[in-house]
Amino acid sequence: MTGTGLPVRRAEAADAEALAEFAGGVFAEAFGAGTRPEDMTSHLAERFGVHQQTEEILDPAVITLLVEEDGRLIAYTQVTTLHAPPPCVTGEAPVEIGRFYVDRSWQGRGLAQRLMAAARDAARELGGRTVWLAVWEHNPRAIAFYQKCGFRDVGSQPFRLGSDLQTDLVMVGGLG
Numbered sequence: 001m002t003g004t005g006l007p008v009r010r011a012e013a014a015d016a017e018a019l020a021e022f023a024g025g026v027f028a029e030a031f032g033a034g035t036r037p038e039d040m041t042s043h044l045a046e047r048f049g050v051h052q053q054t055e056e057i058l059d060p061a062v063i064t065l066l067v068e069e070d071g072r073l074i075a076y077t078q079v080t081t082l083h084a085p086p087p088c089v090t091g092e093a094p095v096e097i098g099r100f101y102v103d104r105s106w107q108g109r110g111l112a113q114r115l116m117a118a119a120r121d122a123a124r125e126l127g128g129r130t131v132w133l134a135v136w137e138h139n140p141r142a143i144a145f146y147q148k149c150g151f152r153d154v155g156s157q158p159f160r161l162g163s164d165l166q167t168d169l170v171m172v173g174g175l176g
Helices: 013-031 037-047 050-058 111-125 140-148
Strands: 008-010 062-069 072-080 094-102 130-136 152-161 164-174
Touching: 008 111, 013 037, 013 050, 013 062, 013 072, 013 094, 050 062, 062 111, 072 111, 094 111, 111 130, 130 140, 130 152, 140 164
Parallel strands: 094 130
Antiparallel strands: 008 062, 062 072, 072 094, 130 164, 152 164
């Protein structure tokens, strides 16, 4: 099955535990190879725990969208107005795509494009006219996907993963 037939739905508080597990797993899979285990452990505990996911799901400034196959999470995104954009984001009414993850087994099957369209709809719902995101500078596959979706590199910002200070590219796209 391609990713085009699966529904995208808004997360509810009852999804927090499954989301915490999935989000932590895909983050660790994506970034674990170059990260010290203690840095990854502390980052996952701080950013992807059940409590954190529950708070984000319930926050009206965050829209969390999920895609499932047979009751199992396979993709999610979080769109938010919680964080002020960096100065390089100059577009009107910016909204952040704070997280965007697709299970590796579903990449390249059309699901990410549907999820991005839903993320842009969520950004509009939050009053956005511009959408921005940060992506690790050493993630060429994600950068290429975002460019394909019309995002352009406008600068960079630091990202701390445990004690490791990394650099994220900041990319901006329109909401058409």
